[in-house]
Amino acid sequence: MTGTTSVQVARLRTNIARRKLWDLLFALLGILALAIGILTIAVLFADMLINGWERLHPEFFTHFPSRRAAQAGILSAWVGSVLVMLVTAAVAVPLGVAAGIWLEEYAPHHWLTDVIEININNLAGVPSIIYGLLALGLFVYAFDLGQSIRTAGLTLGLLILPIVIVATREAIRAIPQVIREGAYALGATRWQTVKHHILPYSLPGILTGVIIGMARAIGETAPIITIGALTFIAFLPPAPVTAAAPFISFEWLQAPFTVMPIQIFNWTSRPEAAFQANAAAAGVVLIAMTLAMNGLAIWLRYRLRKNIKW
């Protein structure tokens, strides 16, 4: 201890340098892995942006698809996507949040709830085409809901239901047990605890899960094609607001429709280069929609979490 020589110190330093070499190697490997992932996506997106750039003018958003590439637009597709998303949210949010709350706050813990839990996790991994087949048999044929916006919304709602349930459960689990006990100790009922505490405190997490689920649903193509969405549609669904009483109409729910990914798929399968540019431009719009939703999720989470701390 007392007589550490300069030779020993030098040996110590060589030893440290040798071990830290591995640190450096792993850091480089990590950066490389990250770069491959990010660069690939960046190149793909840049290529799409370059190809589609010329088509991204206002008329592109206000024109229906057309046989002439230069006049074709995505009006019916983006309106269809937005309307289908509304139905998707209306289906998935109440069902998913209620199921998640029940599983966390009400369900007894025994084998049946374990089975349900395993199945929900499995559902999240079911290929989306299977949901399309299910919807075709159930919603289109058995319930006769038609190849409509409501069928598409129901299908995508089911598709993202497991995502919403899992996000709800995780958000609820992040609430410390002492907060629950604090509410119960003051004489709160289970529902009061849920309404005053569990729901408000898990809301940021639930919203994030819902929006991430929606961002996935908006890009889904396979189940929508399976239920028979049109690939060429040159009219809009009936407006939800009408001039005459009762001023609100739900006819649009039964309208035929198309959505962004189907429009893109349709244009990609055309031989003309001009349609490829349209597809690229629509792809940029779809990615922008997805990014905007994710951005909204991050912003909402940040805003709401500021007031929740334990």
Next chain:
Amino acid sequence: MNDTPCGIASLPIKAEVKDFNFYYGSFQAIKNVNMPLCDKKVTALIGPSGCGKSTLLRSFNRMHDLYSGNRYEGEIVLHPDRTNLLDPRVDPIEVRMRLSMVFQKPNPFPKSIYENVIYGQRVRGVNKRSLLDDKVEQALTQAALWNEVKHRLHDMAFTLSGGQQQRLCIARALATEPEILLFDEPTSALDPIATASIEELIQELKEQVTILIVTHNMQQAARVSDFTAYMYLGELIEFGYTDEIFIKPRDKRTEDYITGRFG
């Protein structure tokens, strides 16, 4: 009102634990405990970790009902109406409306100071602004917090210091006018100055309410309590006046614990 003598003392009684056993699944955490709680006195539960003192405290307000697999045997009788708090026919919500609890770590809700204090009233459906305002002032005054927070009642509770948060939780517990106030190691997460202020507060509160406190800190038990119960491995080893327990314990195991030979 109530002249049942309180165990060893000839004081009015507030509650009595009778032939009490408690099981977590098949594990028996509390074995045949009998003890009184004297009215408007402080009773301390002491003992080494895992002795069952917190389990006993949490039985008083039926916290164990929140989790499956827990089982009570015996009675905890609340005076003067002699309701058995453990009776399955007695709704745990009723029990928790009569007894309040302060937890080990301050657990204010992520809401305003005001909303925290009147949460018990909200639960009961009281929404009249003037009633709630009075309640907030009264409870915060009782908890010695009013002067510090009266100008910022609508700030979030987590902006308070740890000691203030715990006094807020005491105010929240007092606002429902409980018959018994349960403290589960209320100062274990606090610094010495905050601890001293909570202990002082407990001394003041016993004028108004019966107090049962679990503590790891024997000096705290000696300072704040009138009666002390020493528990070990789920059994009540000794119960008596705090002075007597600390000066001349009757049981060797109590003596070993309070002299610091183990625990």
